[in-house]
Amino acid sequence: MHHSTPFHVPVRTIMTPGPVEVDPRVRQAMSNSILGQFDPSFTSLMNETMKLLRLVLQTTNHWTFPIDGTSRAGIEAMLCSVIEEGDIVLVPSFGRFGGLLTEIAERCGADVQVMTCEWGDVFDPDDVINEMKRVKPKVVAIVHGDTSTGRIQPLKEIGYACREMDVLLLVDAVATVGGTEVNTDEWMIDGLITGTQKCLSVPAGMAPLTYNERIEDILLQRKSIEKGLATKEQLLSSNFERRIRSNYFDLSQLQDYWSPARLNHHTEATSMLYGLYEGLRLILEEGLEARFKRHRVNERALVAGIEAMGLELFGHSENKLPTVTCVTIPDGVNGDSVRKMLLDDFGIEIASSFGPLHGKIWRIGTMGYSCQQRNILLTLGALEAVLTRHDVKVNVGEGVQAALDVYQQKERISKANDG
Incomplete structure (x- = not known):
């Protein structure tokens, strides 16, 4: 028999930009016994978590649910479900995580136009809006708070401009949700991603996100292709060439799992959901x-x-x-x-x-x-x-x-x- 020593966790005060310390009540919630993923107690917890997430993300979007995986999983799910080969994507990058948005968009086959500023600065919204007029993107993908430089980008004007110009605004709000104001609907953000291990103060492992009808329309168009509901002629015309490369990160399938249809897409991360629910509850209890x-x-x-x-x-x-x-x-x-x-x-x-x-x-x-x-x-x-x-x-x-x-x-x- 092999006798290994139990893992000793040293006592720490964590003052990094994530992962962060977790409220004992969240850790306690995570130690509850496992429920089956289609147990009515569990599916009702899924629904309740969606409700709490809407309140924390300040949105009325129906589709508001977590992706299993760290923050990056949510970013990847959002980008690879929305971006298609050849789409023009504008990334105003002011730190390391603008670089991540750029890389994922490039992997999706996008024509990525990057704006940069010196690390330690952010963009004047007018500069971003002028660049949008110049490159005419389908998507603007931008970080709200970049932990690599400790800067926060004002988004409200950019959001309004995107809506006026019919551009989709996708926002990485991993470092800001739960710690500072993030108004998904008021700032006209179409798709927003956050993570559990920062201001939500839950262990790393889930990426809550939300998106509106503008994005849902794209997902449904792509889904109709996959189900063979579109004609061959439409398939041949390039603007209908829409297939989401990833199965795991396919929002059109994930939303069916979070809907009453309960598509058996993957096994939900049970204990993580307990933790997320409790973390959100504590945020709303504090106000x-x-x-x-x-x-x-x-x-x-x-x-x-x-x-x-x-x-x-x-x-x-x-x-x-x-x-x-x-x-x-x-x-x-x-x-x-x-x-x-x-x-x-x-x-x-x-x-x-x-x-x-x-x-x-x-x-x-x-x-x-x-x-x-x-x-x-x-x-x-x-x-x-x-x-x-x-x-x-x-x-x-x-x-x-x-x-x-x-x-x-x-x-x-x-x-x-x-x-």
Whole structure:
């Protein structure tokens, strides 16, 4: 017999841009016993989860359900179900995840037109709208909050322009849903994807998405081809050449699984759905406004602490992603050595970065259940200690105090409001 040792999970405070800490109530929900995928108790949980998702995504779209797989699975399902060979797709890319949208669209055979800006900036909506007029795309695919640069892209004007010009707007809102305002319907977003492991604060493994009738029409057209409902002449004319390459990520089949038809497409990730349902329930119990406010207050405390310590933030403050704070690594400091000591000695994890920013910034996430006062204060205190250990001149003692000032000011305001 082989005796292996049980896996030991070290205690951690996770302050990365995902995965994040998970509320014990979500973990408890996930440990419930398994139900069969067509058990009425389970299919009713599927329906209830769709209802809660609509509220969190601020949409009335009927088709609002999770894809099994991480956030990228949702992005792939949305893009490969909508984009056809030869479609013009405009990707305004302002970080690593614009690159991901580009790559997936290219794999779908799209004619991808990429706009770029410097990492740390976002686009002026007018520039995107002018580019749309120039390239006349079928689809604009854009990231809402890019964790690689810690920036958030304003979408409202772009959404209105897409609707006016009859362009489909597909949005990766993985890093923003549940942590800051995301108005699917009001911003005229046609298809939106998010993930469980960031501000929804559920383990990685599901990608909730939503789409409207404009996208459903495309799916139905493609489905009629597959079922042989279209004529041969239509098939031969190129605009009707519509087949979704992926079976697993075929939204036209997935929506049949999430409908009363209950097409036996795949086996639903039972425990993950328990976790998602509970995570969404907790978000709505807290209230979207209150939750966004909590994310803003903790972000403000973190930023105040970082600056009081004498460190610099990366990027422009007006388009900062509220759920990720990018800190410029001081000259001559080995960023990985600082992260290693934070993890080994304090059990706190912060993130490094990619691409042009590799080795230049640290990224600190304040998302979901990780986004709490205790974690902010611990991180600031530990970071100061580690930097001091690395001979960095910081304003000793000031970081935590500046954060405490933010929290105490917030308490005074809420007391005054209660009074």
